Amino acid sequence: MANTDKQVTKDSALKKQTIINMLRSALPIIGLVVVFIVFNTLTKGNMWTSRKLILNQVYVVLISTVGVFFIMTMGGLDFSQGSIMGMASIVVCMLSKVNIVLAIVGGVLAGAAIGAVNGFFYVNRKIKSFIVTICTMFLFRGFIKYMASNSPVAASMKVYDYDTLGIKLGITLAVLAVSFLVFRFTKFGIHLKAIGAGEKATKFAGVRTDRVKFLIYVLAGAITGLAAFVNIVKNGSATANVGNQLETQILIALVLGGMPISGGAKVRFENIIVGSLLYIVLNNGLIMMGLTTQAMQLIQGVIFLIFVALFADRQSLSVIK
């Protein structure tokens, strides 16, 4: 008797858990659809007409979100993404005057180098990732200001040739496709999730966790370096504010996409795409509604808080690494 009771409570507890999980995973998509419809109605279809403009803003956020997605999957954070974007953009601008291919490679390498600095202090010096990346955020922002304050660093005029839908969408899709493959179908993806869910046990299962952690920061830097190329193609020059607050945009996008902030086994690749789209639609919708910047930030803050509260994985709640 006692045993069947136990079974029933266990079953109902599991069932409840599944329903909650299903709701949680469906929420971002429902949110995207609802937000899109609401803003289209409110702006009387204006949003749909300007979809190309809106889509144009998605690429950079979408690409750089991929790297941070990997970082957050293993339970880390990265606040230096904006500064990485800035540094890489400046490098791209300078090298574009020599050769476009060189500019792309240079941007990627610059991003990877900053990622390596993050990774070194995080892994070898064992400093928490949000502390390390806040430090590098300020450090490299200082560099950017130094390089671009007097006058923006302009790229070669040639970059405008690459400002086509094919190139921007192509790079974005390629990054997404490769990352999806790696994340879903290689041991790398399983290792990442395992580190997020329990680093010590993962280490004891034979995963070289320190190496993985370091490489992820390098990779995230490199991906954002590639995004910097798309950014420069769009804008033509790097100002002192280039990439400013990109890290916040990425973080909001991921959380809106349903990413649990502690990472681990519950992350889904869809988080990136749904989240980035949701963020951009929300942002543009608010602008089109004619809201002031202050009001926008306020509303964004409230929405961000609600989503974090909804998706926080309280079972595995631990300090962010």
Next chain:
Amino acid sequence: MSEIRLQVKNVSKSFGITKALQDVSFDIAKGEIHALIGENGSGKSTLTNSLTGIYQKDSGQFILDGVEVNPRNQVEANNEGISIIVQELGTLDGLTVAENIFLGHENKFVKCGIKNTGAMNRKATELLKEYGFERIKASDMIEHYNFEDRKLVEIVKATYFNPKIVVIDETTTALSGEGREELYKQMKRIREAGNTVIFISHDLPEVLRLSDTITVLRDGVYIDTVKSSDVDEDGLKKLMVGREVSGEYYRADYGERVSDEVVMRVKNVTVPGLISNVSFDLHRGEILGFGGLSESGMHEIGKACFGASFDREGTVELQDGTQINDIPTAIAHSIAYTSKDRDNESLVMNQSIRDNICLPSLKTLANKLHLLRDGKLKKFAQQFAATMSTKMESVDQFASNLSGGNKQKVVLARWIGKDSDILLLDSPTRGIDVKVKQDIYQLMDKMRKEGKSIVMISEELMELIGMCDRIIIMKDGEINGEIMRDKDMDENTLIAKMV
């Protein structure tokens, strides 16, 4: 029948979906030593922890001398006249002996917000003298003393205020003969003062010798309360397990010769602060046991051989000359390790059973392009989870939802899947019920016969005696003796070398 001190009435407590206590009711009398026994996970500690405010019970009542008590923490429990000496260390580093004794009761020495350290030290010195522990100085920092002396300080802390009930939770296993005698003396003193001791121990002869009354719990359910004079050890075992314990529990063979072939050679291994200069050989098809007090450094042996120790010196060498210095190398050379700290070091808790089982074998599961297919992983996990007859809903379930025994099965399934030849098992049956224990013993016996070698580190002497070809006893981080498998070996031989 003497007067009733404590009534336990319909107490229940769950952890998530696990019911640790179900509707437990019994009485405890004044002036008695009342033993609480049961298998691991039977709910003994949960019950006493609820009584002393460490946990909050879900329902039911504790009635102390006719008044319901409901302490929310240990200090409140102390004020009600209930104290506890816990299994692990119950004293805090960074505080003096006196501060530890009066932890939570500093108010007695505080005037106008200022603590009178002198008065506190004087009072503590007085108490220590009263107990006969003069060599412990009240003003010293607690970490200057070893485990044993700290336990003595805890005894003072738990009993100086003459509490109505003192809970002693598996403390004796951590103490040497002298320390035990001291504890027994104090227990009897409490009883003579008309107060009550609730005594939790796994050592049945000790329980029978010391206690007046024994209550048995099994799987969180109250089974029976008996007079010590009316039962013997076998009777208690039967009550604890719920059936006759058959002889086939451990290995049945004696006198089998172990191969001379050495599969792992451990030489002069030192891990600063934990083990020093440990050397031994592990043979093919051998079960080599490590025993000792839990602080003896034996738990580090497994980690050291697995390449997981920090700052290890000395060498661990396999038959083919491979040096084991890191975990990936160890695993690549067919070494498996299950940690005592199952939830943190063995299993990735918030990860599916599937990924937990597949984690070390991903390389072999990938195709030529290094890609992994979900179906293949799932099949692999299902196959080995089934080999271990793991009780679960599906392999997609999170490991955190499993019971202790099934978690251990998942860990073992992982290494069987990897087909490891050398298994380093640290406390493989810790917190596991009898049925699963038996499964694990049988598995070990089977692996031994297949020529696999096992290092078994355990605090349970009976399982070492029952399972091992050879037992190495550790003391203070060093090897303190080696005993070969023998039918007539008893626990005392081992204990003599442990303390």
